[in-house]
Amino acid sequence: MQDRTSAPQEIALRVDGRKRRPDSARLRRLNILVGVLSLPLFVGLWELASRSGAVNMVLFPPPTVVAAAVLEWIRSGQFLGDLLASLFRVTTGFIVGGALGILLGILTGQFPVISSLLSPLFHILRPIPPIAFVPIVILWFGLSEAGKLFLVVWGVFFTVWLSTHIGVQKVDRGLIRAALMLGTPRRQMLQEIVLLGALPYIVVGLRTAVSISFYTLVAAELAGTFAGIVYRIEIAQQNMQTGQVMGGLAALGLISFIADRLFAALAERTVWWR
Amino acid sequence: MSGSRSIVKLALASSPTSVDSARKQPAIQVSNLSIVFESRRGQTIAVDRVSFDVAPGEFVCIVGPSGCGKSTVLNTIAGLEVPFEGDILVEGSPVHGPRPDVGMVFQQPHLFPWKSVRRNIAHGPRMHGKSKTDANAVADDLIAMIGLKRFADAYPNTLSGGMQQRVAIARALANQPRVLLMDEPFGALDAQTRAVMQDNLLELRDRINTTIVFVTHDIDEAIVLADRVLIMSAGPGRILREVAVKLPRPRSSSIMVEPPYLSLKKDCLDVIRAEGLRAFNQSDAS
Ligand SMILES: Nc1ncnc2c1ncn2[C@@H]1O[C@H](COP(=O)(O)OP(=O)(O)O)[C@@H](O)[C@H]1O
Ligand SMILES: [Mg+2]
Numbered sequence: 001m002q003d004r005t006s007a008p009q010e011i012a013l014r015v016d017g018r019k020r021r022p023d024s025a026r027l028r029r030l031n032i033l034v035g036v037l038s039l040p041l042f043v044g045l046w047e048l049a050s051r052s053g054a055v056n057m058v059l060f061p062p063p064t065v066v067a068a069a070v071l072e073w074i075r076s077g078q079f080l081g082d083l084l085a086s087l088f089r090v091t092t093g094f095i096v097g098g099a100l101g102i103l104l105g106i107l108t109g110q111f112p113v114i115s116s117l118l119s120p121l122f123h124i125l126r127p128i129p130p131i132a133f134v135p136i137v138i139l140w141f142g143l144s145e146a147g148k149l150f151l152v153v154w155g156v157f158f159t160v161w162l163s164t165h166i167g168v169q170k171v172d173r174g175l176i177r178a179a180l181m182l183g184t185p186r187r188q189m190l191q192e193i194v195l196l197g198a199l200p201y202i203v204v205g206l207r208t209a210v211s212i213s214f215y216t217l218v219a220a221e222l223a224g225t226f227a228g229i230v231y232r233i234e235i236a237q238q239n240m241q242t243g244q245v246m247g248g249l250a251a252l253g254l255i256s257f258i259a260d261r262l263f264a265a266l267a268e269r270t271v272w273w274r
Numbered sequence: 275m276s277g278s279r280s281i282v283k284l285a286l287a288s289s290p291t292s293v294d295s296a297r298k299q300p301a302i303q304v305s306n307l308s309i310v311f312e313s314r315r316g317q318t319i320a321v322d323r324v325s326f327d328v329a330p331g332e333f334v335c336i337v338g339p340s341g342c343g344k345s346t347v348l349n350t351i352a353g354l355e356v357p358f359e360g361d362i363l364v365e366g367s368p369v370h371g372p373r374p375d376v377g378m379v380f381q382q383p384h385l386f387p388w389k390s391v392r393r394n395i396a397h398g399p400r401m402h403g404k405s406k407t408d409a410n411a412v413a414d415d416l417i418a419m420i421g422l423k424r425f426a427d428a429y430p431n432t433l434s435g436g437m438q439q440r441v442a443i444a445r446a447l448a449n450q451p452r453v454l455l456m457d458e459p460f461g462a463l464d465a466q467t468r469a470v471m472q473d474n475l476l477e478l479r480d481r482i483n484t485t486i487v488f489v490t491h492d493i494d495e496a497i498v499l500a501d502r503v504l505i506m507s508a509g510p511g512r513i514l515r516e517v518a519v520k521l522p523r524p525r526s527s528s529i530m531v532e533p534p535y536l537s538l539k540k541d542c543l544d545v546i547r548a549e550g551l552r553a554f555n556q557s558d559a560s
């Protein structure tokens with residue numbers, strides 16, 4: 001009786017295992033292969049399409065032309081200057097906006113009076129796209145660097161403020177009660193329990209703010225400047241150097257990709273207990 | 275070595291002499307406690323004129339159906355909730371908020387996820403001005419006592435539910451509280467782990483001899499652990515009956531099959547059944 005019921009099951013399991021495992025391994029290997037070939041495939045198609053004569057090569061240059069433009073950009077020494085100018089704006093704006101956002105987020109999240117005072121204002125200002133502030137920033141700051149920073153700070157601040165505010169309010173009440181029962185004073189409660197409890201939210205806000213700082217960088221540099229990656233793209237466009245335009249776009253994409261990855265790695269280390 | 279020394283110290287905190295001197299003064303006095311919650315739908319009387327005393331070193335269990343106000347009573351003794359009416363004295367002084375001589379263990383361990391086991395337990399002593407070294411020494415003694423030496427540097431998310439709750443108990447004991455409040459601390463654990471935890475707690479208590487108020491909805495758990503069981507009824511929360519548990523100590527959960535235990539349990543069940551019937555008839559009539 002017992003034998004009859006258990007034996008077929010065992011066989012079924014073994015057959016199942018033998019069939020499925022090699023299959024899924026092969027599938028995984030195929031996926032990796034396709035993933036590795038993906039970019040070369042599309043670059044190759046792009047090269048063929050550009051050179052086929054079906055499109056205007058000046059407007060749609062092949063990757064080889066784009067690569068040549070990028071090499072020239074680097075060799076001329078302009079690339080380094082542009083890169084540093086853009087990176088300076090993004091990092092300074094990110095740090096200032098992020099620090100302000102965290103500070104005010106903790107204040108409004110923790111103290112209802114401060115929240116009543118500031119949250120209505122912030123909620124009205126927050127949905128206005130930062131790019132819409134370009135005209136008034138030009139009026140206020142002219143073409144100065146302060147105006148560029150203002151735009152990036154503005155974009156970063158609201159995202160970080162909101163996520164910090166929500167994070168502080170969502171700190172596990174149970175943790176706070178436990179800390180209270182252990183005699184945690186107010187100051188330590190804020191530093192140790194509330195700040196760390198809100199950290200996962202703060203980090204998510206900061207990560208979103210990384211890409212926002214690049215959006216606002218574009219607006220800031222289009223608003224008029226003398227160096228920067230987006231500035232170079234604009235100049236190239238005015239000179240019909242489409243290869244250079246595309247090279248600039250690729251550089252911008254690469255930098256913001258690296259920034260996001262670096263931040264993700266950092267974030268994972270910061271909230272390791274998650 | 276140092277572990278056993280400080281256990282002795284803990285035990286001395288409520289040695290027989292202090293029991294004698296406190297015969298005039300209970301560890302906890304709850305008199306005429308009522309608690310009312312305001313909500314959009316109006317007022318709910320969660321606890322209705324509850325009175326009881328707990329003697330120093332006594333282990334009291336409060337049993338009752340969920341929603342009858344057990345947690346509310348405990349939170350009020352802890353100073354986390356404010357009474358609507360009535361008084362609470364701990365060691366003779368009124369409760370105005372959380373205080374160092376009252377420790378609490380909740381149904382969820384609520385360990386600080388970013389702190390190791392040692393630093394979780396050391397948190398209380400640190401907050402009371404002990405140096406890092408002293409606080410860690412206290413923590414290490416307690417870690418030895420709860421049998422988690424191997425996990426001293428582990429983080430809470432790597433521990434099982436039972437281990438986490440043991441850490442929570444150790445963390446509450448690190449401040450050497452005179453009174454330990456426990457709100458269904460084993461309620462979220464599976465049956466096997468829970469039985470082990472009950473035995474652990476019995477053993478622990480025989481060593482530290484702190485006054486304990488333990489809330490549960492499980493009558494077996496209450497009788498196994500307690501010197502005295504307070505049976506509560508729901509809507510609004512009141513104390514129906516006090517049952518003294520005169521079973522010999524040291525105890526373990528294996529007493530649950532012995533005749534004296536069973537007759538005690540029958541007494542408790544009779545009280546609860548009568549109350550259930552009364553409540554049922556009442557709701558039927560209305
Ligand atoms: N913060 C609160 N606000 C409103 N009602 C509450 C609150 N806390 C508890 N109650 C109500 O008080 C009653 C008792 O709750 P509780 O003490 O948690 O019961 P128990 O711990 O016995 O399950 C319940 O009816 C519950 O809904
Ligand atoms: Mg409860």
